[in-house]
Amino acid sequence: MDWREKLFGKVLVRCNSPGTQNGQFENVSTLEALSDCVEEGEGAVCGIYFSFANISDESDDFGVRLEELYKRIHPRLRVVQVVLWAHMGTPEGPVEREAGFRRSLTGKPWFAVPFHDVDTKRRLTQKYSIAVGVPTLVVRGRGVRDALLADPAGERFPWPAPPLTEVLRGVQLQGDSGSKLYGELPANAVRVFYFAAHWCPPCRAFSPSLCAALSAVRKRRAKFANTQLILVSSDRSEQSYNRTLQTVNTVGALAVPWSASEARLALPAALGVAGIPALVITDGDGKILTANGRSHLTADPLGLNFPWGQRAVSVLTEQALLKMARHPALVLFIDDEDSEIEFAESVLTPSAESYYEECSIQFPGFCPYQNSSDDETMDFDYPTSKHSRVKKKSFKHVMFFIGVDGTDSADMLREHIGLDDAVPLLTAIDFPRQRMVTMKYGDEITTDSVQNFVDAYLSGNADFKPLKPYSEKC
Numbered sequence: 169m170d171w172r173e174k175l176f177g178k179v180l181v182r183c184n185s186p187g188t189q190n191g192q193f194e195n196v197s198t199l200e201a202l203s204d205c206v207e208e209g210e211g212a213v214c215g216i217y218f219s220f221a222n223i224s225d226e227s228d229d230f231g232v233r234l235e236e237l238y239k240r241i242h243p244r245l246r247v248v249q250v251v252l253w254a255h256m257g258t259p260e261g262p263v264e265r266e267a268g269f270r271r272s273l274t275g276k277p278w279f280a281v282p283f284h285d286v287d288t289k290r291r292l293t294q295k296y297s298i299a300v301g302v303p304t305l306v307v308r309g310r311g312v313r314d315a316l317l318a319d320p321a322g323e324r325f326p327w328p329a330p331p332l333t334e335v336l337r338g339v340q341l342q343g344d345s346g347s348k349l350y351g352e353l354p355a356n357a358v359r360v361f362y363f364a365a366h367w368c369p370p371c372r373a374f375s376p377s378l379c380a381a382l383s384a385v386r387k388r389r390a391k392f393a394n395t396q397l398i399l400v401s402s403d404r405s406e407q408s409y410n411r412t413l414q415t416v417n418t419v420g421a422l423a424v425p426w427s428a429s430e431a432r433l434a435l436p437a438a439l440g441v442a443g444i445p446a447l448v449i450t451d452g453d454g455k456i457l458t459a460n461g462r463s464h465l466t467a468d469p470l471g472l473n474f475p476w477g478q479r480a481v482s483v484l485t486e487q488a489l490l491k492m493a494r495h496p497a498l499v500l501f502i503d504d505e506d507s508e509i510e511f512a513e514s515v516l517t518p519s520a521e522s523y524y525e526e527c528s529i530q531f532p533g534f535c536p537y538q539n540s541s542d543d544e545t546m547d548f549d550y551p552t553s554k555h556s557r558v559k560k561k562s563f564k565h566v567m568f569f570i571g572v573d574g575t576d577s578a579d580m581l582r583e584h585i586g587l588d589d590a591v592p593l594l595t596a597i598d599f600p601r602q603r604m605v606t607m608k609y610g611d612e613i614t615t616d617s618v619q620n621f622v623d624a625y626l627s628g629n630a631d632f633k634p635l636k637p638y639s640e641k642c
Contacts, residue, residue: 498569
């Protein structure tokens with residue numbers, strides 16, 4: 169699936185088409201609208217402009233500046249506007265919101281996400297941690313609001329972030345166990361950059377949960393044993409800085425020193441951070457794995473899916489159970505061992521990735537062509553594997569999970585559907601249609617057998633048995 173459709177779905181609206189003065193927007197395919205944009209390297213850059221329809225024009229002076237810049241540097245910049253509503257608790261209803269949407273876009277020289285594509289707007293807002301009521305521009309995964317305001321002529325566009333190795337070159341990161349250069353961290357160590365300050369109450373509340381999750385992650389997964397927490401302080405004094413460092417020293421955190429003010433001030437821009445507390449996770453090469461780690465950790469306090477990048481297969485969590493009330497899922501139950509989790513990922517991922525690619529689903533549990541992720545009226549035609557004789561059949565979109573034995577989520581699900589404690593055990597659970605099917609215990613679970621099981625389930629040719637409605641017990 170093309171990266172442009174992954175971001176925005178298949179359709180955008182043209183804001184300056186002839187009929188917009190009468191409220192009629194022209195639909196354009198995303199690939200056509202952004203045909204000359206490149207994800208990386210030389211070429212036109214796609215910027216995502218998040219605006220708010222119900223804030224004053226004075227508050228959205230940023231939009232005026234963006235339009236001036238756009239006209240100056242076009243066609244090097246293409247813009248897709250995402251119109252949001254700043255205060256959902258106000259009396260305005262959908263009619264007023266749609267009127268605000270049209271008013272915001274009419275005559276703009278770019279494209280926009282359609283008004284009714286709520287899922288795409290919600291997903292983009294969460295992906296880039298957009299602050300309510302703060303119009304901003306995202307370019308290649310980074311918020312560049314401040315960069316645009318500082319460079320209105322676009323002389324340094326697209327304002328590339330300096331590499332982390334450059335920002336932290338020669339900086340001795342400090343910790344209770346001593347100091348270490350950033351370049352001396354193990355190459356395979358995931359870096360967790362934590363932006364916080366002692367004067368910030370949400371930071372003080374967040375630090376204990378962050379430390380608990382990181383400790384659990386290190387113990388649970390061998391490949392994350394070297395994960396390093398790096399504190400980037402926004403404190404106003406060295407005394408406060410030391411207090412902030414003390415809140416995370418239980419997990420061997422390192423911190424950019426108080427004296428390295430240049431690096432501390434450069435890191436938020438380098439990692440696209442606009443406020444605190446913030447959690448950005450990168451790999452050893454500085455590639456951002458997760459930009460909004462704080463919201464992910466809040467939803468997954470045990471860090472079962474750390475480092476929370478988009479993936480085809482996830483570990484079952486309580487939040488996943490809520491999604492299963494609306495969408496069918498395949499769950500592979502396994503023992504709570506690192507090697508078993510690795511095994512489950514290896515046999516499930518090929519089938520899951522093939523499924524999402526074939527059906528143009530952007531990531532688990534999300535369908536880009538529905539008005540709402542809770543809408544269950546949309547079916548897909550799934551082409552089964554090339555060598556399968558099973559005919560394709562329409563079905564609801566499906567999620568893929570690993571149920572780790574001993575976790576509350578896996579145990580709760582087993583008890584609810586009356587599934588025994590055997591592991592490994594592959595099952596497909598469809599609460600909306602009140603049915604389930606389980607692979608025969610003792611059958612070898614391999615990439616091929618999982619694919620055959622998936623094909624049989626999605627074609628409707630599996631040996632289903634009835635399931636009581638999820639709502640009866642939960």
